Amino acid sequence: MKKWIISLLGLSLAALLLPLQACQSASANNFGVLSLEVTPNSVIENDKFTATAVINNASKNEATYIVPVMVNGIADDRTTVILAPGQSQEIHFTLRRGEAGKYEISIGDKSYLVLVEKLIPAFFKLSDLKINMEVANPGEEVVITADIANTGGSEGTYTAELKINGVTEQAEKVVMKPGASFVLFKVTKTQPGTYTVGIDDLSGKYTVQKPAETIQLTTPAPEVQKRFTQRPSSCCPGGTTTTGGACP
Numbered sequence: 001m002k003k004w005i006i007s008l009l010g011l012s013l014a015a016l017l018l019p020l021q022a023c024q025s026a027s028a029n030n031f032g033v034l035s036l037e038v039t040p041n042s043v044i045e046n047d048k049f050t051a052t053a054v055i056n057n058a059s060k061n062e063a064t065y066i067v068p069v070m071v072n073g074i075a076d077d078r079t080t081v082i083l084a085p086g087q088s089q090e091i092h093f094t095l096r097r098g099e100a101g102k103y104e105i106s107i108g109d110k111s112y113l114v115l116v117e118k119l120i121p122a123f124f125k126l127s128d129l130k131i132n133m134e135v136a137n138p139g140e141e142v143v144i145t146a147d148i149a150n151t152g153g154s155e156g157t158y159t160a161e162l163k164i165n166g167v168t169e170q171a172e173k174v175v176m177k178p179g180a181s182f183v184l185f186k187v188t189k190t191q192p193g194t195y196t197v198g199i200d201d202l203s204g205k206y207t208v209q210k211p212a213e214t215i216q217l218t219t220p221a222p223e224v225q226k227r228f229t230q231r232p233s234s235c236c237p238g239g240t241t242t243t244g245g246a247c248p
Helices: 002-029 222-229
Strands: 030-038 042-044 048-057 063-071 072-085 088-096 101-107 110-117 124-131 141-150 157-166 167-176 178-187 193-199 200-207
Touching: 030 063, 030 101, 030 110, 048 063, 048 072, 048 101, 048 110, 048 193, 063 088, 072 088, 124 157, 124 200, 141 157, 141 167, 141 193, 141 200, 157 178, 167 178
Parallel strands: 042 110
Antiparallel strands: 030 048, 048 088, 063 072, 063 101, 101 110, 124 141, 141 178, 157 167, 157 193, 193 200
């Protein structure tokens, strides 16, 4: 008796669900995906990308449609759309993937291929160290530069250290996306001598010269000037010698 009642209830429930399933299927079939676009179509691991689709209700009645977005055939997300007859609506899904590879993004009968590339860490390389002068005066500012390039595939931070004679004197933190830039340092030395400059594995030299010596000229004493002006001279005709006067 109990088995008969359970069977009867099962048949009744199935009869109730059948029209509902048919209605949902018919409603879904009345919806169409007019377009699908994914931007950007190439990303790095864990970067976001957006799937944008235009959904249209082709039926003569207002209807509700639960729109799933599929990634490689598996539902990743969904949204509910309620549209009047003939109405269209743009919908958006934000997605990301943590592993490199090709992913097929599908909404309805439209699909789009996205390439997820492996994250390449930042890699920094310095080159072309320049010192703006070979010889400087004590206290004169010397400018030191070097080119720096991030040859990796992502943004990173690099600390450039300026060493003078092997001792770190300045440091500059550089935050760079892939590309090229430069670092710049300014130094002032008062002690004469040769200085070895180092940034990373680059090196160069410049010299601080000694201050120029000042030569002071003194005026002879009056008695010395007098003796100088009275010395004998033989500039007169005939060899006449005069002392401190004009020729006769």
